[in-house]
Amino acid sequence: MKKKEQVKRARAKAQAQAGRSKVDGAAGNGSRDARSKGPSVQAASSRKRQGPGTDAFKREQSVKTAKWNRFMLIRYLDAGLFFIGLYWALMLLAFQPGIAMVVPVLEIVIALAVMVEVFTTLSSETEYLVWSHRVLVASCALSAVTLAATVLVGEQLFFPFLSSKMVGAMFCVALIAVKLIIIHRIVLVRDRRDKRYALYQKVLRYNS
Numbered sequence: 001m002k003k004k005e006q007v008k009r010a011r012a013k014a015q016a017q018a019g020r021s022k023v024d025g026a027a028g029n030g031s032r033d034a035r036s037k038g039p040s041v042q043a044a045s046s047r048k049r050q051g052p053g054t055d056a057f058k059r060e061q062s063v064k065t066a067k068w069n070r071f072m073l074i075r076y077l078d079a080g081l082f083f084i085g086l087y088w089a090l091m092l093l094a095f096q097p098g099i100a101m102v103v104p105v106l107e108i109v110i111a112l113a114v115m116v117e118v119f120t121t122l123s124s125e126t127e128y129l130v131w132s133h134r135v136l137v138a139s140c141a142l143s144a145v146t147l148a149a150t151v152l153v154g155e156q157l158f159f160p161f162l163s164s165k166m167v168g169a170m171f172c173v174a175l176i177a178v179k180l181i182i183i184h185r186i187v188l189v190r191d192r193r194d195k196r197y198a199l200y201q202k203v204l205r206y207n208s
Contacts, residue, residue: 044072059207064122066203070189070196071118074129077182078118082111084175096160103146103158105189110139128190131185139180147172 085107094102112195114132121127150168159168188194 004152018096062203063207066196066200069199070194071121072126072196074132074182074185074189075115075118077178077185078111079184081175081178082108082115085111091161092158094161096156100149100158102143107139107155109137127169127192129186133190136179136183136186140176140183143172143175143179147176 085104088104089101089108092104113135117129117132121129134135147169150158150165151174155162155165155168159171160185162171164193185194189197
């Protein structure tokens with residue numbers, strides 16, 4: 001009888017040790033799984049913290065808005081050049097389609113090029129619109145040639161839809177004036193002499 005009891009006790013101890021080893025193994029696997037999932041969970045939570053509505057996202061948007069406002073006048077005047085060129089091209093197409101349409105088409109292309117470069121400043125540290133500066137200088141020269149041709153030849157070459165060559169000349173002078181204002185604004189932003197630069201610096205310091 002004593003031998004049977006000893007055998008039963010030995011079996012009970014063996015079963016208890018086997019149960020404890022299974023529990024320890026499951027706990028170890030759970031901790032390893034948690035450690036392996038930890039980086040991905042942390043990355044997902046960090047992405048959530050950077051999404052819309054978070055403080056980091058709001059700070060980033062406020063900095064972009066302050067920088068975007070420095071180019072506000074450039075954007076508005078450039079949009080005006082685009083629509084003027086579009087109107088000019090459509091009127092030439094309706095009244096006298098021909099080689100003269102190259103000039104308003106170039107005006108449209110230049111306005112679009114300036115707008116694209118302005119948009120790229122939001123995703124970079126660039127402040128100087130170097131290509132816009134260059135193409136606008138060339139566009140001023142083009143408008144000056146158009147002005148001279150209108151005064152010498154008449155309005156029928158580039159402005160057959162206007163009443164006189166003086167109106168066409170004033171149209172060209174207005175284009176040159178708008179382009180010079182945009183160029184001046186580009187230089188001010190490049191040299192950080194624009195009035196909105198101080199506000200931009202305050203936003204940077206506040207959100208740093």
